[in-house]
Amino acid sequence: MHDIDHNAPEGFPTQKEQVLNDFRHFSSQRLCNYSKSRNFDTGYPHANVSKLSPYLRRRLVSENEVLQIALEKNSISSLEKFIQEIFWRTYWRGWLELRPDVYEDYENGYDGSHLPDKTGIKCFDHWTEELIETGYLHNHARMWYASIWIFTLGKSWLSGANFFKDHLVDWCPASNTLGWRWVAGLQTRGKIYVAKADNIKLFTNEKFFPKGELNENPFFNEDLWKTYERASDISYVKPNLNACEDTGVIINKNDLTLNQYLSKEQIILKGCIFHDPEYQSSKSDFVNKFDSDLIENLRSDLPSFEFCQTKKAVLKWAKSEKLKYLIFPYETVGNKYFMTSDFINELRNQNIEAIFYMRDWDKYAFPFANKGFFPFKKNISDLLFKNGIS
Ligand SMILES: Cc1cc2nc3c(=O)[nH]c(=O)nc-3n(C[C@H](O)[C@H](O)[C@H](O)COP(=O)(O)OP(=O)(O)OC[C@H]3O[C@@H](n4cnc5c(N)ncnc54)[C@H](O)[C@@H]3O)c2cc1C
Structure with missing residues (x-):
């Protein structure tokens, strides 16, 4: 099914060095053409x-690491x-951090997840297969796919x-x-994204041309519209870690390198790698394998780190290490796991204070996500400067 491009790495490696090397290659060979070529879905391996x-x-x-590498050659x-x-x-x-109700409504409106049947629309069936097999779809394919799902097949955006x-191996809440909300016209009221056969033909280099197969004149269902109030600003106060003794750090899939990031704070940390294989049990085999391979690699790179798979095991470890403070990656909307009052209280009962640590990248940028992307992007050069990227 795949068009093989021998210049691109296959699949998704799970060793950080390999990921960085692949990106260095991409940065020196491809990044200069990115703005012209990025919209083309050239097929696996993209x-x-x-x-x-x-x-x-x-x-x-991290974003900082990626941009520093990109700037070496561009x-x-x-x-x-x-x-x-x-x-x-x-x-x-x-944006979502400032509007948690949007995610809550998505979760409450859960109406199942199922593999789509064969539709006879060649591109759509191809993308279904590609997503299941490779855990990935090109951005343009995601837009076409979501649009066909909603407006041609008449399925809900939630499903x-x-x-x-x-x-998706990169699933981000x-x-x-x-x-999906953007395609459905729910981010800007009624501004739907319509997948068109001519556009698919152009940006798949004529691999697909679903002429006459798509609903190219859909209408927006006003009943789906809901206005959300913006929450008050994000009240994140950066903790003073220098004052913390007997401190542990958890790394998990919200931040697999927080220990490295915090090493610049020059505090001695005891570490724990956390992975709960039962969490979000409906994940595909592909995604589960990717996650467990990543964790296995980290465990061999960080042999002094404890490995825990349940909250109970974390509590036991923290107690046995006599920790006073335990740092977790900050959990943004859709990623809550440890950041619950029950768990924080359980730690407190053992005289351990939980600290949810937000990286500067997010701390600086989130307050500007209060309106659309256009006003947000006006702050990009200031944000780069604050992050030491120039
Ligand atoms: C319906 C739909 C669902 C999506 N779901 C996800 C998701 O679960 N997780 C996810 O990371 N992205 C998602 N995206 C955004 C985008 O498709 C992917 O980030 C991108 O395809 C990742 O490929 P890349 O790393 O090669 O991107 P590149 O083009 O190389 O871009 C570099 C990085 O920029 C960010 N980025 C690029 N495009 C977007 C975008 N449109 N929106 C947000 N970030 C972007 C990503 O972090 C990406 O890794 C979704 C888009 C749509 C339309």
Whole structure:
């Protein structure tokens, strides 16, 4: 089924060094053409885009790291589009953080996740298969797919978002939920994204041309519209870690390198790698294998770190290490796991204070995600400067 491009890495490696090496290659060979070529879905293995999303989502690599590497071989002005894309995800995360009700409604409206039947629309069936087999779809294919799902097949955006949630190796609560809402016309009232046969033909290099098969004149269902109030600003106060003794750090799929990030604070940390294989049990085999391979690699890279799979095991470890403070990656909307009053109180009962740590990248950017992406992006050069990228 796949068109093989021998210049692009296959699949998704699970060693950080390999990921960075692949990106260095991409940065020196492909990034200069990114703005012109990024919209083309050239098929697996998608040599024209970075395929960094599974790593950025888990922060195996950070936005700062990626941009520093990109700047080794490219000027900042030539990277404008790529930098904006990196900030799109930050923007979606900040936007959702300010409107948690949007995610709550998505979760409460859960109407199942199922594999779509064969539809006879060749491109759509191909993308279904590609997503299941490879855990990934090109951004343009995600837009066409969501549009066909909603407007040609008449399915709910919620069920589509759930299908992606189980199968995307880069699943991010903000980018996925808001990506589907954007296509459905729910981000800007009634502004729907319509997949058109001519556009698919052009941007798949004529591989697909579903002429006459798509509903190219759909209408927006006003009944789905709901206005959400923006929550008050994000009240995150950066903890003073220098004052913390007997401190532990948890790394998990919200931030797999928080220990490295905190090492610049020069405090001695006891570490724990956390992975609950039972959490979100509907994930595809592909995604589960990717996650467990990542964790296995981390365990061999960090032999002094404890490995825990349940909250109970974390409590036991923290107690046995006589920790006073336990740092977790900050849990944004859609990622809550440890950040619950029950668990925080359980720690407190053992005289351990939980600290949920937000990286500067998010802390600086989230407050600007209060309106649309256009006003947000005006802050990008200031944000780069604050993050030491220039
Ligand atoms: C319906 C739908 C669902 C989506 N679901 C997700 C999701 O669950 N997780 C996810 O990370 N992205 C999601 N996206 C956004 C986008 O499709 C992916 O981030 C991108 O395809 C990842 O491939 P890449 O790393 O090669 O991107 P590149 O083009 O190389 O971009 C570099 C990085 O910028 C960010 N980025 C690029 N495009 C977007 C975008 N449109 N929105 C937000 N961030 C972007 C990603 O972090 C990406 O890794 C979704 C888009 C749509 C339309």
